[in-house]
Amino acid sequence: MNVTVFCASSDTIPRHYIIEAQEMAGLLSEYGHTLVYGGGSTGIMGIMADIMLANRAKVKGVIPRFMVEVEWQHKRVSDMELTETMEERKQRLIELADVILVLPGGVGTLDEMFMAICNYKLKLHNKEIIILNTEGIYTPIQELLLRMDEEHFLSPSGLQGISFVKTPAEVIEVIKQIRRK
Numbered sequence: 001m002n003v004t005v006f007c008a009s010s011d012t013i014p015r016h017y018i019i020e021a022q023e024m025a026g027l028l029s030e031y032g033h034t035l036v037y038g039g040g041s042t043g044i045m046g047i048m049a050d051i052m053l054a055n056r057a058k059v060k061g062v063i064p065r066f067m068v069e070v071e072w073q074h075k076r077v078s079d080m081e082l083t084e085t086m087e088e089r090k091q092r093l094i095e096l097a098d099v100i101l102v103l104p105g106g107v108g109t110l111d112e113m114f115m116a117i118c119n120y121k122l123k124l125h126n127k128e129i130i131i132l133n134t135e136g137i138y139t140p141i142q143e144l145l146l147r148m149d150e151e152h153f154l155s156p157s158g159l160q161g162i163s164f165v166k167t168p169a170e171v172i173e174v175i176k177q178i179r180r181k
Contacts, residue, residue: 039063
């Protein structure tokens with residue numbers, strides 16, 4: 001499956017996020033999945049690409065031209081698609097996905113995650129979204145979405161298609177369930 005991953009590009013994040021991203025990349029490659037990601041060379045982005053490449057797994061990057069011009073792209077990812085804008089990049093990442101995986105990240109990751117959720121709710125795509133809630137980083141968002149569902153701000157389908165999990169192993173289990181559908 002093509003697993004589109006939205007995640008941090010920061011190199012200054014705490015070590016436990018890096019360790020979990022390494023484990024996640026190892027499992028994705030072990031199970032024969034393709035990493036589809038934002039094309040960067042730093043942070044969790046770069047770490048995941050490095051591990052996937054080291055394990056001879058497929059990696060596809062999608063990166064805006066301006067990021068290439070400032071040399072943020074991963075030089076060893078040979079399957080790199082250029083876009084003109086960040087909006088085009090997000091759209092392509094979703095289009096290329098069989099499933100969307102959100103790892104810890106900053107405001108860019110939140111933007112990508114909420115676009116994916118919003119477009120799923122609007123039925124603009126049918127890719128299920130898995131949120132890896134490392135160390136509870138996304139618990140406030142999970143609680144907010146649950147409250148929005150309880151207060152009927154979400155459609156009748158509620159949080160269907162969105163899974164919050166705590167470990168990389170749980171991500172793999174959700175992907176297996178999605179594959180069976």
